[in-house]
Amino acid sequence: MSGKQFVFKILLTGDGAVGKTSIRERYMGKGFTGSYLKTIGADFASKKVQFGENRVTYQIFDLAGQDAYVTARKSFYKGGQAAFLVFDVQDPQTLTNLSQWVDDCINNSEGTVQTFIILGNKADLVETRQVSNEMAVEFIQQLVAKTGLTFYYMETSAKTGMNIDLAFQLMGQRLLKKHNIDIEVELPDSVYEIGPGMGSGNVEKEVAEAVETVVQASDALIGGIYTESGKLNAKVEQLEKAVLKLAKKTDLIDKKLTKLVMIVKGIVAGERKGDLEGLDQPTKVEIEEEDEAAIKAQKQKEFGVPPIPKK
Numbered sequence: 001m002s003g004k005q006f007v008f009k010i011l012l013t014g015d016g017a018v019g020k021t022s023i024r025e026r027y028m029g030k031g032f033t034g035s036y037l038k039t040i041g042a043d044f045a046s047k048k049v050q051f052g053e054n055r056v057t058y059q060i061f062d063l064a065g066q067d068a069y070v071t072a073r074k075s076f077y078k079g080g081q082a083a084f085l086v087f088d089v090q091d092p093q094t095l096t097n098l099s100q101w102v103d104d105c106i107n108n109s110e111g112t113v114q115t116f117i118i119l120g121n122k123a124d125l126v127e128t129r130q131v132s133n134e135m136a137v138e139f140i141q142q143l144v145a146k147t148g149l150t151f152y153y154m155e156t157s158a159k160t161g162m163n164i165d166l167a168f169q170l171m172g173q174r175l176l177k178k179h180n181i182d183i184e185v186e187l188p189d190s191v192y193e194i195g196p197g198m199g200s201g202n203v204e205k206e207v208a209e210a211v212e213t214v215v216q217a218s219d220a221l222i223g224g225i226y227t228e229s230g231k232l233n234a235k236v237e238q239l240e241k242a243v244l245k246l247a248k249k250t251d252l253i254d255k256k257l258t259k260l261v262m263i264v265k266g267i268v269a270g271e272r273k274g275d276l277e278g279l280d281q282p283t284k285v286e287i288e289e290e291d292e293a294a295i296k297a298q299k300q301k302e303f304g305v306p307p308i309p310k311k
């Protein structure tokens with residue numbers, strides 16, 4: 001099969017001075033001569049990249065960002081397929097402002113911009129850094145909740161070149177995927193994919209949130225009937241225990257699956273047949289039904305009424 005040709009218009013967005021131009025210039029390498037498109041306040045550069053048999057031309061648009069150009073922005077976004085949303089890890093405000101940049105991408109492109117990669121730039125400035133990975137991920141989860149979109153996130157440094165090529169490789173991979181072309185890109189753990197229903201990977205936090213939801217729901221249900229706080233506390237404690245147990249099981253399943261996937265990959269590669277012997281016996285994972293029964297019984301004992309019916 002012969003390869004195909006693609007032209008992708010990619011937008012570099014984000015507040016002024018976060019490093020958009022530097023990222024573009026770093027990616028273009030030496031010899032780059034940009035043509036400054038004064039009319040729309042954007043710089044433009046183009047680069048050809050080979051993905052397997054497929055030839056991709058990136059048109060990289062870098063918004064100059066001045067307010068004076070606000071009215072011309074539509075032509076910047078028009079026909080764009082993807083955006084890098086860049087912030088400066090030294091400045092939390094540039095992270096939270098990405099919310100506005102996402103809106104701009106969506107509204108001004110009339111929905112054609114659908115692929116988003118967030119870059120925490122200037123990661124080389126370790127001493128003055130103010131945005132941790134955790135903070136970034138937490139904020140991106142809010143973006144996901146607000147937009148329903150999936151975001152990729154990684155740190156970059158236009159100064160050292162860290163992850164700059166990787167960011168564009170990932171971009172190409174995501175865009176080709178939309179054309180049903182699968183390209184392998186090896187992503188380190190430090191690249192996050194954050195999308196709807198993916199959770200944060202932070203089990204403790206998710207359990208806490210789950211408990212809170214359950215508590216609120218049960219409070220609402222029984223609030224009219226029981227007012228004695230001692231009894232409520234006992235009930236809440238039981239619920240917490242049950243949820244924690246479930247979380248531990250989930251964690252265990254996750255670990256086993258990860259191991260299994262690694263081993264299967266090894267077998268497929270024909271290199272690690274011996275590992276099969278190292279595989280633990282499959283763990284029997286079952287949600288203990290008696291938990292639920294016990295809770296019901298306890299509830300009836302304490303409150304003397306039938307338990308809240310399940311949905």
Ligand SMILES: Nc1nc2c(ncn2[C@@H]2O[C@H](COP(=O)(O)OP(=O)(O)O)[C@@H](O)[C@H]2O)c(=O)[nH]1
Pocket residue numbers: 014015016017018019020021022023121122123124125156157158159160
């Ligand atoms: N240390 C460091 N400085 C950077 C990095 N990226 C950009 N800068 C500096 O930040 C300033 C703004 O960069 P620029 O690319 O013009 O930002 P733009 O306004 O978003 O296009 C310049 O002084 C750059 O040299 C980086 O990764 N590390």
Ligand SMILES: [Mg+2]
Pocket residue numbers: 020021022062063064
């Ligand atoms: Mg610039």
